[in-house]
Amino acid sequence: MGIKSFFSIIGKNMKLLFRSKYSTLTIILFPLLVILLVGFAFNSSGINGISVGFYSNSQSTLSTEILNDFNTQGYFTEKFDSRETCIEQIKLSDIQVCVLFPEDFSDLGSSENVEIYVDSSRMNLAYLILHEIESKVEYNSLEIGTSIADELLVSLSSLRNSLIKEKEELSELKDNSDKIDSIVTSIDEEPEIGTKLTKLKEVKNSLNSSTETSKINDAINLIEDYEEYSSSASSSFYQISVNNDKSLELLDTAIKRIDELVNSINSNKIENAEEIISPIKTNITSVNEDSNNLYNVLPTIISLIALFGGILLSASFILKERKTKAYFRNFMTPTINFTFLLANYFTCLFVLIFQFLLVFAGLYFIFGILVPIGNGEFFVSLLLSLSVFLLIGTFIGYLFKTEESIIFAAVLVASLMMFFSNTLLPIETFSSSLKTIAKFNPFVISDFMLRKLMIFNYGYKEILFEIYLLSGFATLFLVLSLLWRKFTKKIL
Amino acid sequence: MDDELIEFKEVSKRFGKNIVFDLVSLSIPEGKITGIIGASGEGKSTMLKMIAGFYTPEKGHIYYRKREIKKDRKTISKIFGLAIEDGSFYEKLSVEENLFHFGKLYSVQKDILKKRVEELIGLVGLEKAKDTLAENLSVGMKKRLDLACSLVHNPAVLVLDEPTADLDPLLRKQMIGLIKDINSRGTTVILTTQLLEEAEEMCEKVLVLFNEKIIEEDNPKKIIKKYGCCNLDEVFNKIFSKKDRKTYQESKIEKTKVEPLKKISAKTLAYNKEELDELIEKSTKKQNSESLLEEIRGKDGN
Numbered sequence: 091m092g093i094k095s096f097f098s099i100i101g102k103n104m105k106l107l108f109r110s111k112y113s114t115l116t117i118i119l120f121p122l123l124v125i126l127l128v129g130f131a132f133n134s135s136g137i138n139g140i141s142v143g144f145y146s147n148s149q150s151t152l153s154t155e156i157l158n159d160f161n162t163q164g165y166f167t168e169k170f171d172s173r174e175t176c177i178e179q180i181k182l183s184d185i186q187v188c189v190l191f192p193e194d195f196s197d198l199g200s201s202e203n204v205e206i207y208v209d210s211s212r213m214n215l216a217y218l219i220l221h222e223i224e225s226k227v228e229y230n231s232l233e234i235g236t237s238i239a240d241e242l243l244v245s246l247s248s249l250r251n252s253l254i255k256e257k258e259e260l261s262e263l264k265d266n267s268d269k270i271d272s273i274v275t276s277i278d279e280e281p282e283i284g285t286k287l288t289k290l291k292e293v294k295n296s297l298n299s300s301t302e303t304s305k306i307n308d309a310i311n312l313i314e315d316y317e318e319y320s321s322s323a324s325s326s327f328y329q330i331s332v333n334n335d336k337s338l339e340l341l342d343t344a345i346k347r348i349d350e351l352v353n354s355i356n357s358n359k360i361e362n363a364e365e366i367i368s369p370i371k372t373n374i375t376s377v378n379e380d381s382n383n384l385y386n387v388l389p390t391i392i393s394l395i396a397l398f399g400g401i402l403l404s405a406s407f408i409l410k411e412r413k414t415k416a417y418f419r420n421f422m423t424p425t426i427n428f429t430f431l432l433a434n435y436f437t438c439l440f441v442l443i444f445q446f447l448l449v450f451a452g453l454y455f456i457f458g459i460l461v462p463i464g465n466g467e468f469f470v471s472l473l474l475s476l477s478v479f480l481l482i483g484t485f486i487g488y489l490f491k492t493e494e495s496i497i498f499a500a501v502l503v504a505s506l507m508m509f510f511s512n513t514l515l516p517i518e519t520f521s522s523s524l525k526t527i528a529k530f531n532p533f534v535i536s537d538f539m540l541r542k543l544m545i546f547n548y549g550y551k552e553i554l555f556e557i558y559l560l561s562g563f564a565t566l567f568l569v570l571s572l573l574w575r576k577f578t579k580k581i582l
Numbered sequence: 583m584d585d586e587l588i589e590f591k592e593v594s595k596r597f598g599k600n601i602v603f604d605l606v607s608l609s610i611p612e613g614k615i616t617g618i619i620g621a622s623g624e625g626k627s628t629m630l631k632m633i634a635g636f637y638t639p640e641k642g643h644i645y646y647r648k649r650e651i652k653k654d655r656k657t658i659s660k661i662f663g664l665a666i667e668d669g670s671f672y673e674k675l676s677v678e679e680n681l682f683h684f685g686k687l688y689s690v691q692k693d694i695l696k697k698r699v700e701e702l703i704g705l706v707g708l709e710k711a712k713d714t715l716a717e718n719l720s721v722g723m724k725k726r727l728d729l730a731c732s733l734v735h736n737p738a739v740l741v742l743d744e745p746t747a748d749l750d751p752l753l754r755k756q757m758i759g760l761i762k763d764i765n766s767r768g769t770t771v772i773l774t775t776q777l778l779e780e781a782e783e784m785c786e787k788v789l790v791l792f793n794e795k796i797i798e799e800d801n802p803k804k805i806i807k808k809y810g811c812c813n814l815d816e817v818f819n820k821i822f823s824k825k826d827r828k829t830y831q832e833s834k835i836e837k838t839k840v841e842p843l844k845k846i847s848a849k850t851l852a853y854n855k856e857e858l859d860e861l862i863e864k865s866t867k868k869q870n871s872e873s874l875l876e877e878i879r880g881k882d883g884n
Contacts (some may be wrong), residue, residue, distance in 0.1 A: 098686035102675065109715075377863045416680075419670035419731065421636060423687035424659045579636075 095425040099433035102438075107441065121445040122396070127450040128391050133385040140219060141166040141184065146191035151459040152234065154189045158300070159226060180209050187219045188345045189227070212298035240501050257348040264341040267334050274331045287320060353383075385459055389540035392446075392461075392512060393475060397533050398504050399485065400443060401481025404438045405500035408487025411532065412578060427575050431484065431568070439473075446472070467550055468543050474560045475536035479504075481567035507533040532563050587612035587770055588633055589740065595628060602628050604794040605642065608748070610787070615761065615771040617781040617802075619814070620791030621822060627667065627743050629791065633772060634741045639804035646739075659687060662865040663737035667744040669728040673717035675748065677708050677727055680716060681734050688735035695734075702730040706760065722753035733769075740764060742773040746780060758784055767817040778814035784807075792821060 107113050142165050146153050158165050168185060170176035176188040186209070190203035208219050238463055294313045297306040351445075411417060412432065418513040420430060454458045462468045483500055490496045511517065517528045528534055539556040542548040550557075588610040595602045610616045610633070618626050627873040631637045632644060635651045635658045644651045651658050671680045681702060685695040703712050706726035711719060716727060724743065732740060746754045747759060754777075761784060764770045775781050781788055782802045790798035790805070797807050798821075802814055809817045 092687075092689055094689060096687050098683055102672065102679075102683050106672065106674045106681065291703065413670060415668060415670050416672045417670075418636075418666055419664075419684060420687070422634065422659060422662070422664050423668075424656045424689065425687045 092429060095423075095429050096433050099417050099425075099430060100437050103434065103437035104440075106410075107437070111257055117441055118448065120399075121448040122397060122452055124391075125423060125449045126456070128387075129384060129453065129457045132391075133389050138168070139164070141167045142169060142187050142188045142223070143170050143179050143185035144175045144191065145176045146195065147193045148195075149255065150191070150195050150371070153195055156189075156227060159229075163226075176570045177207050180207055183209075186212075186215060187223055246355060246358075250352055253348050253352050253355075257345055257352070260341055260345050260348070264338060264345065267338050271331060271338070274327045274334070277327055287317070290316065292351070317433050355409055360472060376499055382459075384457060386545065387439065388453075388459070388461070390537050392449075392472070392540055393533055393537040394513070395446070395449065395537060396472070396475045397507055399439050399442050400438070400476050401483035401500050401504045402497075403441060403479040404434070405482030405487040405496055407434060407438055408484055409493060409496045412487070413493070416545065421579050426573055431572055431575060435477070435484065438483075439476060442476050442480070462544065465543070467548075467553065468540070470537075471539050471543060471553060471557070474564065475532070475539070476559060478532045478536070478560050478563045478567065481564055481571060484571040485567045485574060488578055505548045507531050510534070511537060513537075530559070532560060535559050586610070589645040589648075590632075591643045591645070591842050593639040593644060595625070595630070595637065595639050596634065601794055606794075606796055607642075608789055610770070610772055610795050612770050613765075613768060614786040615773065615784050616773070616787040616789065617779060617785035618774045618789045618791055619776075619781055619818070620774075622776070624791045625794070626791055630743050630772065630774060632714060632742050633739075634664040635659060652786065660735055660743055661738045663732035663735065663739070664741045665728045665732040665743065665745065666813075667747055669724050671716055671724075671727055674715060676713050676715055677703065677719070677730075678712045680727060680731055681842055684731050685734045685864075690735055698734060700734065704734055705732045705733075705763070707756075721748055722750075722756070723752075725749060725757060726760070729757075733764065737769065739770045739772065742771065745775060746775065752859065754780075755837055770816050778818055782814045790821065792816075797821065819869070 102367075108553065142157075142160050144153070144157060144167060146169075160167050169177075170179065170188075173188075173190050177186075179185045180188055184188045188207040190205040190207070192204065194202075195204065205222050206220065206227070209215070275550070290313050294310055297309055390486055447463075450461045450463055453461055482503065486499045486503060487496055508514070510520070510524070510531050511534045517525050517534065520528055535556050542553055542556075588728055590606050590608045590651060592605045592607055594604050594606070618629055628637060635644075635655050638652045645735045646658055646661065649658075672683070675683060678699060681699040682695065685699065700724075703709055706729055708719075708723060708730070709724055710724060714806060715726065719727060725748075729742070729745070732742075742761065746757050749757060758780065760785050761771055761773070772783075773784075785802060787800065788798070788802045788805060789796050798808075798817075800808075806813060808818055811817045811820060
């Protein structure tokens with residue numbers, strides 16, 4: 091390869107490029123325009139400007155609260171007179187979501203579900219809105235549940251306290267019964283009473299043999315009365331003792347049950363109402379350090395600029411070269427095809443790097459986002475991605491004959507690569523066979539590689555596979571371009 | 583022949599189904615001006631491109647000093663300078679930039695190239711326009727620039743495809759003078775032309791291409807004498823008589839039904855282009871635009 095020829099071609103290319111006012115303006119303004127548009131579009135976190143339509147037959151405090159919550163969070167809310175109108179407005183894109191509150195929707199819940207309608211044809215937005223709206227409605231429903239559960243917990247706590255108090259009172263009652271029982275037992279078992287009764291019987295017997303009849307009779311009568319009374323008292327004490335024993339048994343059972351209830355209440359460790367409403371807590375945490383939308387979409391934006399810029403620039407560059415009168419003379423010189431190809435590739439590469447530098451400067455000075463251009467891994471990855479797209483464009487430039495077919499093919503190839511990537515829809519939504527193909531889409535590989543580097547701060551080790559794949563693509567298209575360049579000579 | 587520089591031995595060339603030459607053999611002498619004449623579409627340009635090594639033959643061999651061209655293309659490419667009819671240079675580069683660029687592609691050393699570019703600009707008379715972008719040059723100047731681009735690497739053989747086409751008589755005369763001048767400096771010149779008087783004036787050898795073959799290969803005077811004519815124009819008419827033309831056209835139609843139509847339209851276009859260029863030339867001679875418009879209207883009316 092002639093170094094002089096190589097640099098002469100690059101110099102000539104640059105002159106040709108910058109001598110055309112429109113080319114120069116496009117080269118400088120295109121990246122600035124892209125970054126301004128993309129920057130202002132994505133420089134936020136979350137979603138903005140969503141219009142929420144709602145229909146509620148009987149407006150409740152809860153539905154008003156939910157709607158107020160939407161308003162405070164930047165959503166636009168609009169009330170509709172019927173559910174049909176509300177749903178129809180989604181189809182007309184006047185609103186993005188329609189929330190239908192059931193008739194009996196209140197703090198005490200409702201018999202029917204809250205219905206949320208979205209336009210599924212706008213898949214990305216539908217998923218995003220559904221998640222946001224659902225989480226907001228769920229948040230409010232959680233609040234209601236929490237307050238109900240709070241009340242329940244308070245009631246349970248007061249019940250436990252009452253039971254403990256009841257248990258204390260029952261224990262006291264049991265103590266008293268125990269005392270009665272012991273008194274009865276002590277009376278019944280008192281030896282003095284028996285002895286004294288025996289003595290009285292002896293006195294009675296002695297009185298029977300006595301002569302002082304009237305007095306003796308009185309005494310005997312008294313003794314007999316006492317005997318009768320003693321017998322009746324003894325039987326009553328027995329009855330008291332039996333009944334008291336039964337009461338004690340019942341008290342024991344009641345205290346045992348209260349103990350069990352208190353233990354059961356105590357064994358429930360839940361003291362927080364939210365734990366009852368949502369016993370398993372989930373916490374979604376993004377693995378991305380930066381939640382700014384612009385930074386998160388930046389790898390895709392960079393890959394997109396590389397894709398369209400690379401393919402279109404190199405294809406139109408080759409087209410321009412082929413259309414120039416000098417194309418014929420180039421074949422007459424001893425300079426080899428590879429030198430021309432390489433010089434054209436480097437010209438386009440320099441232009442794209444210049445455009446990227448403008449984009450990165452714009453990002454830094456306008457949005458304060460520093461792209462790790464100094465990072466070796468990032469630079470190599472960007473260079474590799476650019477090379478693949480430039481060589482694909484070069485191949486297209488040589489493959490087709492007419493101006494229209496070259497531009498059409500370049501736009502078509504770039505668009506197809508964009509469609510079969512995560513840009514419009516996640517590739518996970520594709521059929522399995524298409525998903526496998528999409529994974530080898532150079533745009534997907536480039537996006538994935540830059541994402542790893544920029545968002546997750548990975549190194550060479552983690553992007554090695556992507557580097558190999560892109561290097562393979564670059565080599566393939568270099569060889570194909572070289573072959574087709576030779577072929578274009580035949581059709582001159 | 584001792585002074586044979588280039589030799590064709592039973593060379594055949596075809597594009598798809600269209601046969602351009604069939605088993606053509608010829609020789610081109612060194613240090614002279616050789617002309618290839620023939621009707622439009624006979625393959626004169628293809629023959630020049632084959633001489634310069636741009637196309638390779640399907641059959642047969644082409645030799646430069648007994649070396650087969652296709653086997654040593656890189657070296658051969660430095661020996662030939664080819665200027666095609668439409669010109670081959672960058673419109674957005676100046677005269678000087680074009681010459682320097684192509685000089686570098688031919689790996690001419692920097693100091694030699696600088697000297698060579700100065701010389702060439704002087705030779706083709708573009709001193710005043712050396713910094714002018716090629717797109718802003720007149721038709722004649724573009725022809726001269728193209729010629730200079732073909733000479734930048736100091737080739738031993740200069741191959742020119744219709745070097746005087748689209749030029750007015752004055753510019754044509756200048757161009758013929760220039761070609762003779764280049765030849766007088768030792769460069770072998772091979773050219774094609776539609777203007778037979780030009781071939782007669784310039785060429786020491788003429789090759790007549792007809793119906794895929796070289797039918798005459800000699801000094802123009804000898805050819806004229808052979809046919810008992812006064813000039814090449816008469817010879818050409820004799821060869822290409824109405825009867826022959828009919829046979830020729832029928833044979834071409836047999837080969838391809840599209841080709842004759844293409845040629846007619848290309849010829850018509852070339853004719854119109856010639857007229858238009860003439861008008862542009864007039865406009866550069868500061869004819870006012872109104873009279874020019876009148877002239878165009880007049881032509882349209884006719």
